[in-house]
Each structure stands twice: as C-alpha cells, then as structure tokens.
Amino acid sequence: MTLLEVNDLSIRYAVEDGSSVHAADDVSFTVERGETYGLVGESGCGKTTLAKSLVHLLDSNGYIESGEVWFDATLPAWEDDDGNPRREIVEDDSYPVRADGKTNLAALSTQQIRDIRWRDVALIPQSAMNALNPVYKVGDQIVEAILRHEPGTTKREADERARDLLERVGIEPDRADDYAHQFSGGMKQRAVIAMAMACGPDLLIADEPTTALDVIIQDRILEELEKLQEEFGVSILVISHDISVMAEICDRMAVMYGGKVMESGPKEDIFQRTANPYTLGLKNSFPTITQRNQSLVSIPGTPPTLRDPEEGCRFRDRCPFVVEECHASHPPMYDVESVESEGVRRESADQRSHRSACYRVDELEQIRTDATQEDTWTEQEIENR
Incomplete structure (x- = not known):
C-alpha cells in the first residue's frame, strides 16, 4: 500500500536578481508502507531540498512551484468518530484531501503541517551534530516532541519513553540527562534517530544519516534503522550521495x-x-x-x-x-x-x-x-x- 506519493514536484529558490534556482524539476516517486526508498546523487542535485519540502522546512526563499505530495495521514480535525475522512471535507475543494483519505502535504498551512511533523512524518536532518540544542538536555528535547504531539501524556511518561528510545538505539538511558556536547558523533546521530521515532511516525526521512561518521559507526547506524523499521513498521526515505549505503539499505531508489x-x-x-x-x-x-x-x-x-x-x-x-x-x-x-x-x-x-x-x-x-x-x-x- 502506498504511503507517500510525490507527483511532478518542482521546487525553486528565489534569488536577488529576480530569477530562480530550479532545485527540483517534475520529480515523481512513491514510497510504500514498510519499505525503504532511496534518493541518491551528487551534492547539489536536489535531494535535501526534496526532503525538506515534504515537511515545509525549506529556507525562507524556497518554495514549491508546482506538484503534489499525497500522504496517507489525516489531520485529527478531519476525521469522524471512526477515524475516516469526513465526507463534507472530502467533497470540499478548499481542503487538500482526496477521497481515499490521502492529504496533500504541499497544500497544508503552517499550522496544519506542524500537526503532521513528528507524529506522521519525522526528519533526521543532514547535520545531526548541529541538530541538538546545546543548552537542553538530550532527553528533555525528546520529551518536548512527545508532549507537543501527545498532550494527554504526562511528563513522567514522556521521560520514560525518551529513555527507552535512547536504549533502543544503543545509548544508556541515564545519558538522557547529558547535554549534546557530552555525546560523540555517533551517539548524537543515534539520539536524533531516537527523537525522530518519539511519536511513532509512519514515515522517517533520513537525510545523509551516515555523513561524517567512520565506516564502523555508519554500519551500526544503518543496522539501527533496519531494526526500527522491523519493530515499528516505519517507512524510510533515505537521502545520500553514497550509493554503497543505498545498496545496503534500500528496496527501491531513484538516481x-x-x-x-x-x-x-x-x-x-x-x-x-x-x-x-x-x-x-x-x-x-x-x-x-x-x-x-x-x-x-x-x-x-x-x-x-x-x-x-x-x-x-x-x-x-x-x-x-x-x-x-x-x-x-x-x-x-x-x-x-x-x-x-x-x-x-x-x-x-x-x-x-x-x-x-x-x-x-x-x-x-x-x-x-x-x-x-x-x-x-x-x-x-x-x-x-
């Protein structure tokens, strides 16, 4: 079953002279439930831009010019008591929802996409070294994501989950009380993966998850991603310039x-x-x-x-x-x-x-x-x- 369907997506960056950079042109691909899909290519080919556009995290001068991003997730306000899309919303052209319940992420407002991020789609950013807030404890950052998307969860429950997530990716639970500068590069990468899995997303976007790591740690990180996929059934969209990474982890891919x-x-x-x-x-x-x-x-x-x-x-x-x-x-x-x-x-x-x-x-x-x-x-x- 298709989880993500990207149709003819074109992304531009506006520049000062009034022209634009064509970062992605008419890109189409699908990601099935439970599979790992890869985007590979040289630096500057548009991979990271595509990843960020899916969850509206482009730089201020970036924008989606055309195309659709259909995702199998429905905002809570659009569901009836049985969890199905409300008929009046499906039939209203002002809402980006198809009859099959898929939501067009490209057409969502800022507030609407915030409800999707972490809960349904989570991003492991390209630079895990800089992704963690240096003045917050690592565990507190995971707790914050859980409380934002699961308001019925207590802080104690969220803290227990954060420590459990760290343990699942090979970090001692007590390290939740440490700061990012006390983690090695590999540990930071694992902590960011734990944070991305905090709300049990259906799709995990991993942007260069093994960059700047030695080959031993790279292999361990890839193993962690595969274990999480088996355990949680999450789909993974991997972005990399390294085709050897793609050969190891992907089911399907685009160059x-x-x-x-x-x-x-x-x-x-x-x-x-x-x-x-x-x-x-x-x-x-x-x-x-x-x-x-x-x-x-x-x-x-x-x-x-x-x-x-x-x-x-x-x-x-x-x-x-x-x-x-x-x-x-x-x-x-x-x-x-x-x-x-x-x-x-x-x-x-x-x-x-x-x-x-x-x-x-x-x-x-x-x-x-x-x-x-x-x-x-x-x-x-x-x-x-």
Missing part, C-alpha cells in the same frame, strides 16, 4: 542529477541492469570489494547551474553518449523492461517499474560495455561528441 530523476526502480535493477549513463558513471566512481585492481573513474566536468537551466538533458554536457536529441529537451522516463524485451522505447508512469530518462535507452547493451572503459569518460572524448 537524481541536476534536479531531475535520471533512473528509478528496484534496487537490484538499478545496480545489476543499470540503464542510464549518469548512474553508470556514478557506479564507476565507487570501489567494490568484488573487483581487484579496480580503477575508479570520475565523471569529468561539474554539475550544471540550476539558475534558469538550458533546455535539454541535464547530463548532456558530461555524458559520453550524448546525441543531437539530448540538446532539444530532457528525455522522459522510459520503461526499461519494454526496451529489453520488445526493443521499444515506451514512456512509463509506473513508479514501481525500472525506468530511465535517456534517449539511447534502446542501446543499453553497448552503452553498458562502453561505460566500463576509462577512455570513455575522458573530457576529450566527451568534447568530441
């Missing part, structure tokens, strides 16, 4: 570049049947334990400026497989299965299928072979295209 989704689908398809030049280049830049004497190959050039970007595929200036068609418009999402089984490029709106935004998706076999060659990714080779 982003320049504010666009370049490839999406089940994790196994993305890694074993890669269908987009950018994803192939991204894989080349990460080491594997299965290939000895492997040379890491970086993608030449730099990501495009997203202030009024030019027409065409966002990856065209760095892609060794570019053709004339790539300069005219950004490619739609093609169904990879239909290409491989029928040899036909067919656009797909099925968010669960393996899809790729590439005009040469019908030449995958040759592209996959060429992409493994280091010479393919030289700047000279790309300029000759």
